[in-house]
Amino acid sequence: DTAVSQTPKYLVTQMGNDKSIKCEQNLGHDTMYWYKQDSKKFLKIMFSYNNKELIINETVPNRFSPKSPDKAHLNLHINSLELGDSAVYFCASSPWTGYTDTQYFGPGTRLTVL
Amino acid sequence: EDKVVQSPLSLVVHEGDTVTLNCSYEVTNFRSLLWYKQEKKAPTFLFMLTSSGIEKKSGRLSSILDKKELFSILNITATQTGDSAVYLCAYVGSGNTGKLIFGQGTTLQVKP
Numbered sequence: 420d421t422a423v424s425q426t427p428k429y430l431v432t433q434m435g436n437d438k439s440i441k442c443e444q445n446l447g448h449d450t451m452y453w454y455k456q457d458s459k460k461f462l463k464i465m466f467s468y469n470n471k472e473l474i475i476n477e478t479v480p481n482r483f484s485p486k487s488p489d490k491a492h493l494n495l496h497i498n499s500l501e502l503g504d505s506a507v508y509f510c511a512s513s514p515w516t517g518y519t520d521t522q523y524f525g526p527g528t529r530l531t532v533l
Numbered sequence: 534e535d536k537v538v539q540s541p542l543s544l545v546v547h548e549g550d551t552v553t554l555n556c557s558y559e560v561t562n563f564r565s566l567l568w569y570k571q572e573k574k575a576p577t578f579l580f581m582l583t584s585s586g587i588e589k590k591s592g593r594l595s596s597i598l599d600k601k602e603l604f605s606i607l608n609i610t611a612t613q614t615g616d617s618a619v620y621l622c623a624y625v626g627s628g629n630t631g632k633l634i635f636g637q638g639t640t641l642q643v644k645p
Contacts (some may be wrong), residue, residue: 423575520567
């Protein structure tokens, strides 16, 4: 069974379009995250939600808007896509027990903006 | 600003070699340090270290943390081609946000 899943795996779109990436986890975790990995493989946190509440909101253009309908889902909507948005976007989840900081990552969504 | 620096950035070895990957950090409010392995897709968890001097082991991989000198190492003995990957180090600060701050990664290539 897939623990953290993302759809789609690949997304190719034109500049100016609006697109969404979906993430679901079946681990029963309370916290979910979005990371962006650039072409140099550098992973950077964008957002996190704990039980549907926004916890982390890094310096990300407001064209990016996360939405968490329930604690098992965290979606990422991107408006007016730009060339610089091309990257791999990873969703992750972790429990909120205070005993572990381990985060489990989804397979990633490779976004290409033309 | 908190940061995590990994070295070397890339490494090429032959099967059977032993490698040591380094991770140094300059952070406030340290809580834990994590190692991940990333092949073609998602980073997969290897170790979480919170206490200084205690080695974590899993098969041929081991890791240790030095909180006084602010670094961690990841050792891989008897390397295999399947160990080829990007190895990522990340720290978690205190404050219950769970935010992982990653280093830039070490790309390891193991040749047959």
